[in-house]
Amino acid sequence: MTTSTYPPTSRTTPTRLRERVAYDREAVHAALDEAVLCHVAFVADGAPVVLPQLHVRVGEALYLHGSTGARAMRQSLEDGLDVCVTVTHLDGLVLARSAFHHSANYRCVVVHGRAVLLTDPAEKDDALRHLVDAIAPGRSDHVRGPSRRELAATAVLRLDLTEVSYKSRSGPPGDDEEDLASPWWAGVLPLRSAVPGTPEPAPDLTPGIEVPAHVSAWSRG
Amino acid sequence: MTTSTYPPTSRTTPTRLRERVAYDREAVHAALDEAVLCHVAFVADGAPVVLPQLHVRVGEALYLHGSTGARAMRQSLEDGLDVCVTVTHLDGLVLARSAFHHSANYRCVVVHGRAVLLTDPAEKDDALRHLVDAIAPGRSDHVRGPSRRELAATAVLRLDLTEVSYKSRSGPPGDDEEDLASPWWAGVLPLRSAVPGTPEPAPDLTPGIEVPAHVSAWSRG
Numbered sequence: 001m002t003t004s005t006y007p008p009t010s011r012t013t014p015t016r017l018r019e020r021v022a023y024d025r026e027a028v029h030a031a032l033d034e035a036v037l038c039h040v041a042f043v044a045d046g047a048p049v050v051l052p053q054l055h056v057r058v059g060e061a062l063y064l065h066g067s068t069g070a071r072a073m074r075q076s077l078e079d080g081l082d083v084c085v086t087v088t089h090l091d092g093l094v095l096a097r098s099a100f101h102h103s104a105n106y107r108c109v110v111v112h113g114r115a116v117l118l119t120d121p122a123e124k125d126d127a128l129r130h131l132v133d134a135i136a137p138g139r140s141d142h143v144r145g146p147s148r149r150e151l152a153a154t155a156v157l158r159l160d161l162t163e164v165s166y167k168s169r170s171g172p173p174g175d176d177e178e179d180l181a182s183p184w185w186a187g188v189l190p191l192r193s194a195v196p197g198t199p200e201p202a203p204d205l206t207p208g209i210e211v212p213a214h215v216s217a218w219s220r221g
Numbered sequence: 222m223t224t225s226t227y228p229p230t231s232r233t234t235p236t237r238l239r240e241r242v243a244y245d246r247e248a249v250h251a252a253l254d255e256a257v258l259c260h261v262a263f264v265a266d267g268a269p270v271v272l273p274q275l276h277v278r279v280g281e282a283l284y285l286h287g288s289t290g291a292r293a294m295r296q297s298l299e300d301g302l303d304v305c306v307t308v309t310h311l312d313g314l315v316l317a318r319s320a321f322h323h324s325a326n327y328r329c330v331v332v333h334g335r336a337v338l339l340t341d342p343a344e345k346d347d348a349l350r351h352l353v354d355a356i357a358p359g360r361s362d363h364v365r366g367p368s369r370r371e372l373a374a375t376a377v378l379r380l381d382l383t384e385v386s387y388k389s390r391s392g393p394p395g396d397d398e399e400d401l402a403s404p405w406w407a408g409v410l411p412l413r414s415a416v417p418g419t420p421e422p423a424p425d426l427t428p429g430i431e432v433p434a435h436v437s438a439w440s441r442g
Contacts, residue, residue: 041262041271050262100371150321190418197411
């Protein structure tokens with residue numbers, strides 16, 4: 001049975017600022033779904049590597065998209081790949097009266113686990129549809145689907161959401177009592193990300209094709 | 222002598238899409254400076270971990286900020302910590318006529334190296350000043366500086382910019398010739414990040430303190 005929280009493990013239990021950590025599935029799902037990209041870390045030749053990737057969450061699975069030529073994807077072809085996937089939303093700058101209490105308001109999801117390469121063509125096809133819809137919801141009905149050759153050239157990894165933590169900070173700065181009367185302005189500067197501009201049609205677009213609603217009304221967060 | 226590019230190494234040489242990779246110092250500096258946060262990957266107990274952190278670039282050094290209680294910081298207390306630091310700017314969604322050619326426009330800097338903990342108080346004090354100014358330029362003149370106790374509780378890591386790559390994509394979708402006449406809209410939806418909202422004064426702010434220019438005129442990118 002699925003509970004409403006992810007069970008904590010040693011590596012999802014923080015060593016500090018415990019009050020900022022939670023395991024709530026709903027909050028995790030919302031943060032993952034709002035993000036257009038994630039950062040995927042893996043170990044290559046003993047050293048850490050972290051790269052941005054497009055992702056989509058479907059239920060309790062996270063699908064990651066890459067080329068079969070990419071280093072991480074080649075490593076994972078056989079046994080799967082130990083990864084850490086992190087999604088971070090920067091919600092604001094926390095400007096305190098003291099240098100020490102400067103911070104950021106954020107929401108951050110960290111997922112640990114072994115990513116496995118999809119081999120079942122139906123699951124892969126389905127995941128790719130979800131990946132296109134993650135870029136712009138509804139988009140997969142407005143594209144030419146992948147050919148067999150394209151499917152073969154695309155690698156999709158699945159990472160199950162089992163070892164997951166959610167860390168966040170919100171609200172005003174937490175200055176020390178003795179600094180409250182100081183002459184400095186303190187507060188939060190809210191920040192928004194993934195703010196869409198005006199759609200730019202491809203230069204070779206057939207004249208007369210209107211910008212579809214999934215593009216003109218695109219928004220996130 | 223400093224050249225205008227970072228010398229490529231085996232791990233900063235891509236296995237695919239070579240045309241998207243560069244080593245230009247100016248582009249790397251600009252992308253690092255525009256970003257409010259980076260993602261820092263390291264290996265803990267053999268497994269990859271990636272976490273967001275605030276950073277600042279000073280010349281050819283990147284300073285990373287954390288608490289001495291944090292796991293990564295404790296690991297690095299002695300010999301330094303092998304890290305990969307990645308900064309990603311998502312500039313737009315690339316909506317192609319084919320599912321396969323969907324992509325993102327982005328700029329991404331990847332730095333590999335060993336981060337070392339600052340021990341010299343003067344360098345640490347200086348780095349913290351830069352870190353505060355990285356949050357909001359000029360801010361360090363409008364705060365109470367760190368006490369000795371606060372300095373001791375703050376860990377700053379330095380990572381020299383020696384093994385660095387810059388990857389980017391820009392421009393319209395790259396659809397296949399045979400898809401150009403298809404009925405689907407294709408183009409780019411530009412995205413902006415770190416778009417500031419209205420400053421929110423701390424609830425306990427002394428009345429009469431105006432929002433300073435480094436907050437009201439804050440912008441990035």
